[in-house]
Amino acid sequence: MSENARTRVGKSEAEERERKAAEAALRAEHAAVYGYGVVGGRIAPERRDDARAGYDAHRARRDALERDVTDLGGTPEPAAAAYTLPFAVPDAAAALRLAGALEERVAAVYADLVRAASGQRRADAASALREAAVRAVRWSGDGVAFPGLAERSNSAKESGKERPASPSPQD
Template sequence: MTASTAPAPGTLKATQAALAAEHAAVYGYGVVGGRIGDDRLQEARDGYAAHRARRDALARTVRALGGTPEGAAPAYTLPFAVPDAAAAVRLAAELESRVAAVYADLVRASEGALRREAAGALREAAVRSVRWRGSGVAFPGLAERAAAPTPSASASASAGEL
């Protein structure tokens, strides 16, 4: 991801939130990969690689915006137990939905190249979510916000939660 020379207000905060979400997704895909069946293992590997690449790009963007990238937590609290392949599929879909919501925040907070890249990341997360879940929502990244108490609730969630 890249940054423009004069970021819009809130851009650094939204970029840090996206970075935190990518850290959590990388961790979560580690769990998914350990529980997923062989039939979907490559899909899990692809998701893991995509989130690692986005995480690394966001760290560079945070630096370009004048910030210090937030580090990953040593562990994250999973939203539910993941004892088998079916739960791993549900976790992967949940990870993608949460990442899409944070990228929706970054789209709103940024402009220019960073906004385009955030929109692309939102689209990719939405597509992966549909593949894992088997269905989608009309407005990926925004549907997750409908139940949230504030527009940026998941973006400001603690770093230890997925």
């Protein structure tokens, strides 16, 4: 194989990894938008503005990722009608925990996109990772040294494999 052919193959593999990471981030954003709808319905009145800001941020990121997936040659997956939440959300305290969990899971997929992307898309993914980490701390009161990576290592220790980065669609 010529050097030029190897470069093309390497480039197409990198583009495929980037597209798949962008698609995973889009799925996570769809789930986050859904999850914030649940949060908004249960959160205490004094945190509703925070919930609205998170919801709006995830909608904007979702819309940008739909464009990115298209630009990368993919077809953006539509949102599911509903998603399975990681736990029941009967009250404001559970809504607070859910918001933190959503942000931690979104941070994990953006860490993957940072790794797979280049240029402006990498910068945008790093910004999204940082924003999700800040929101996670605001919701949970806890931070981690390496946002987006702690979720991977904790779940790997617990189960021997990575957990899904976002709540799964309901069947």
